[in-house]
Amino acid sequence: xxxxxxESEGPLNRLDDWDDFVEARYPxxxxxxxxxxxxxxxxxxxxxxxxxxxxxxxxxxDFVQEKKKTYLSFNHSPMTxxxxxxxxxxxxxxxxxxxxxxxxEHLLQxxxxxxxxxxxxxxxLTGFIHDLGKILCLFGEPQWAVVGDTFPVGCAFSPRIVYxxxxxxxxxxxxPRFNTRLGIYEEGCGLRNVDLSWGHDEYLxxxxxxxxxxxxxSAQYMxxxxxxxxxxxxxxxxxxxxxxxxxxxxxxxxxxxxxxxSKSPERPDWxxxxxxxxxxIEKYLPGKxxx
Ligand SMILES: [Fe+2]
Ligand SMILES: [Fe+2]
Numbered sequence: 087x088x089x090x091x092x093e094s095e096g097p098l099n100r101l102d103d104w105d106d107f108v109e110a111r112y113p114x115x116x117x118x119x120x121x122x123x124x125x126x127x128x129x130x131x132x133x134x135x136x137x138x139x140x141x142x143x144x145x146x147x148d149f150v151q152e153k154k155k156t157y158l159s160f161n162h163s164p165m166t167x168x169x170x171x172x173x174x175x176x177x178x179x180x181x182x183x184x185x186x187x188x189x190x191e192h193l194l195q196x197x198x199x200x201x202x203x204x205x206x207x208x209x210x211l212t213g214f215i216h217d218l219g220k221i222l223c224l225f226g227e228p229q230w231a232v233v234g235d236t237f238p239v240g241c242a243f244s245p246r247i248v249y250x251x252x253x254x255x256x257x258x259x260x261x262p263r264f265n266t267r268l269g270i271y272e273e274g275c276g277l278r279n280v281d282l283s284w285g286h287d288e289y290l291x292x293x294x295x296x297x298x299x300x301x302x303x304s305a306q307y308m309x310x311x312x313x314x315x316x317x318x319x320x321x322x323x324x325x326x327x328x329x330x331x332x333x334x335x336x337x338x339x340x341x342x343x344x345x346x347x348s349k350s351p352e353r354p355d356w357x358x359x360x361x362x363x364x365x366x367i368e369k370y371l372p373g374k375x376x377x
Contacts, residue, residue: 092176092177092178092223092224093177093178094177094223094228094229094232095223095226095227095228095229096137096140096228096229096230097132097133097134097136097137097140097229098133098134098137098229099133100186101177101220101223101229101232101233102186102187102192103133103134103137104134104137104229104233104234105192105233105346107123107131107134108235108315108346109346109347109349110123111123111248112315112319112346115342115343115346115347116339116343117319118319118320118321119248119315119319119320123248135249137229137230137234138230138234138248138249138252139249139252139255140228140230141230141231141234141252141283142247142249142252142253142255142256143252143255143256144230144231144256145230145231145234145237145239145256145283145284146239146256146257146258147239147240147258147264147270147281149231149239149284150239150281150282150283150284151281153231153284154281154284157222157289157292158292158296160292160293160296160376160377161376162225162377163377164374164375164376164377165374165375165377166367166373166374166375167215167218167367167371167375168363168364168367169374170218170221170375170377171189171190171193171214171215171218172190173221173224174189174190174217174218174220174221174224175188175189175190176224177189177220177221177223177224187349187353189217189220190356191353191354192217192349193213193214193215193216193217193218194214194354194356194359195348195349195350195354196213196214196216196344196345196348197210197211197212197213197214197363198213198348198354198359199213199344199347199348200212200213200344201213207366207369208301208302208305208370209304209305209341210366211301211305211363211366211367211369211370211371212301212305212308212309212341213341213344213345214363214366215290215294215309215371216290216308216309216312216341216345217286217290218286218290218293219232219285219286219287219288219289219290219291219293220232220233220286221377222285222286222289231284231285232285232286233285233286233313234283234285234313235247235248235313235314235315235316236282236283236285236287236288236311236313236314236315237282237283237314237316238271238280238281238282238283238323238326239258239264239281239282239283240258240264240269240270240271240280240281241264241265241266241267241268241269241270241271241280241326242259242264242265242266242267242269243256243258243259244316244320244322244323246316246320246322247316248315267325268325268326271326273325274325274326274327274328275326275328276326276327276328276330276331277311277317277326277327277328277331280326282311282314285313286313287309287310287311287312287313287314288310290309290310291306291309291310293375293376293377294306294309294371294375296376297371297375297376299370299371300369300370300371301370301371303334304334304337305337307334307337307338308337308338308340308341311338312338312341312342312345314338317335317338318335318338318339318342319342
């Protein structure tokens with residue numbers, strides 16, 4: 087049998103080590119980061135630090151423009167949502183399959199937790215698809231360009247970004263075009279006009295919106311900004327927001343609750359759930375999407 091398994095490239099043993107680190111940093115839903123998150127240690131810590139070193143050094147304004155040019159031409163592969171879920175599920179890490187959840191299992195646990203709380207179907211589907219942009223790893227992108235807390239590029243870096251000291255290695259931090267409070271942006275310009283560091287959030291947002299996504303705007307915000315912790319948790323970058331962003335913040339925070347705290351050792355049964363999710367996809371995101 088052909089081995090189709092692909093590993094993500096980078097210092098994390100598992101792509102989900104980043105998610106686990108974020109959860110350790112934010113043990114209380116809705117609250118800011120705990121001061122002692124640096125003590126986070128389960129053997130994955132060195133990999134996580136190295137991961138942030140790379141992420142903070144290489145996520146420059148120019149890098150983001152280059153990735154947008156590459157991926158927002160959508161010439162990688164036409165796939166339905168379910169094709170993309172299957173494809174993402176071929177991503178394996180240096181992990182123990184008996185203990186660690188697959189990518190599909192994380193999507194399902196997030197979605198099922200949203201459903202169990204009686205939320206609307208579009209919200210459930212948002213949980214089911216929110217990390218599909220991680221297929222960037224399968225297109226050969228390194229971990230630091232796929233996951234990680236996102237932050238604006240093109241203006242000064244916030245000290246509320248995790249491991250801010252690593253941002254000193256980012257050439258934009260000494261570039262006078264980019265290292266002032268507003269940089270290339272205008273006060274209150276709105277997040278839609280701000281470039282964030284490149285990753286799975288931004289990519290999926292563009293994939294679904296260019297396909298004429300019927301999901302409500304709250305869902306689009308949840309997808310696009312779910313890793314933007316310096317905003318939705320640390321409450322920074324107020325000066326870039328417009329009133330619309332402020333309204334949408336509630337939705338992004340509501341989503342984060344499920345993304346971060348829905349992990350459970352109980353494995354969801356895809357064969358039992360597939361019919362329901364297929365009908366949601368038919369309703370909101372039918373047919374092939376361009377990736
Ligand atoms: Fe994510
Ligand atoms: Fe997630």
